[in-house]
Amino acid sequence: MTGREAPLSVVRVGLVGLGLIGGSVARTLVAAGVDVVATDPDGATRAVAWDAGVRTVGTAAEVLVERPDVLVLAPPLAALPAVLAELASELPRLVADGGPLPVLTDVGSVKAPVRAVVDAAGLGERYVGAHPMAGTEESGFAASSDDLLPGCPWAVTVAPTTDATHLVRVLALVTGPLRGVARVMDDASHDAAVALVSHVPHALATELLNLTTTAGERRLALGLAAGSFRDGTRVARTDPRRTQAMVAGNAGAVVPALRAAADHLAALADALESGDAAAVTAFFDAADPVRAELASSAGVPGGPTQTVTVALDGDGWRERLTALGEAGAVVARVGTDRLVLTAPALPEA
Structure with missing residues (x-):
């Protein structure tokens, strides 16, 4: 696809899909002018x-x-191929007119499957993946707001063919008017990480509801339910089709994590049944490193930091950005040809 590039500043944003996240993107951008x-x-x-x-x-x-500078795709994953086909059919006329062409991004909770359908539509060269780590148990535009996304972590994903100018424009949108905290990574790393902190938790929360649904003590249990049940099942009280689509869309990363969780729980049941106190203790103590990290930082990377500048030219800049993202670096400033990141400081030798 050829054509004159749009300016790097994000002046106009297009949006397809006005559900909870798409609607919140729209409201936040409108509030920002x-x-x-x-x-x-x-x-x-x-x-x-x-x-x-x-x-x-x-x-x-x-x-x-x-002709928006950035076109944000926010439909359900199942609807994305049809949306992309519609966009692809319109692009030749825009290219012939010689005007600016938008960068494509999205807000989906999986990245490798989205990139696959974008590539299949012939639009991959203009695509940069994105995913805001925010949401509620509600859905639809009525549940969206202009205060859901500001301050939330965003994953921004790159592939070996990602264009630096397109990446910069998406990061300018995310860290600018959307006021997000962006970390750059590749698709596979994103999908594996969100399986652990989003998709498997949704499945486990649903299983808590399933257990209660089939229990003879269901009414009594619900009458006694308090904070732990409420917090543990909050995300399961949403549209089950939305949750199903999210979990199924990331099956490659979710399946091994679910099997590992099932193995851990089966081992706990065996230890409880046999009275193996040491194994029970080991189960509850295994999470101590993560408990300590969350307690010290409230889930936000902390401690000494360093500033790292990555020039977006030559070879290796994508790999450097993803390595820094893996190490906890977030984007601090966006330039036309370089990014400034805030990264955890290296320990002194």
Whole structure:
């Protein structure tokens, strides 16, 4: 795909999908004064979004015709191929006109499957993956807000073919008007990490509800339920189809983690049944390193830091960014040809 590049500053953002996350992106950008043009397949949702100050149009192609600097894809994963086909069919006319072409990004909770369908649509060269680690048990535009995303961690993913200019534009959007905390990584690392901290927890929370559903003491148990049950099942009280799609979409990373969790729980049951106190203690103590890390930092990397500048030219910059992201570095400043990151300081020799 060829054509004149859009300016690096993010002036206009297109958005396809106005659910919880897409709607929150739209509301946050509108509150920041960014020009937003959005669509959703549901006409009632478009009308409600319009009333909330989001400029809406009828189709994804109409969003593309507005030539946004960044086009954010926020439909369900199952709907993404059709959206991309619509965009791909409109692009030749835009290329022929010689105008600026948008960078594509998304807000999906899996990255490798999204990149696969983007590549299949012939749009991979303009794509940079993104995923805000935020959400609630509710869904739909009515549940979205302009305070859900600011301050939240964002994963921004790169591949061996990712264009530096496109990466910079997405990072400028995430760390600028969306006020996110961005960490760069590759798709596989993202999917493995979110399996542990999002997708498997959703499955385990659902299993807690399943256990209660089939128990003879269900009414009594629910009458006695307090904070631990409420907190442990919060994410399972959402649309089960949405959770199912998220977990199934990341099956490659979720399956081994679920099997490991099942093995751990089976071993705990065996130890409890046999009275093996040492094994029971080992189960509950195994998480001590993570407990300590969470207690000392409230889940946010802390301690001494260093500033690292990565020039986005030549070879190896993608690998350096992903290695820094793996080590805990976050994007502090975005330049046209370099990124400044805040990284944990190396221990003194």
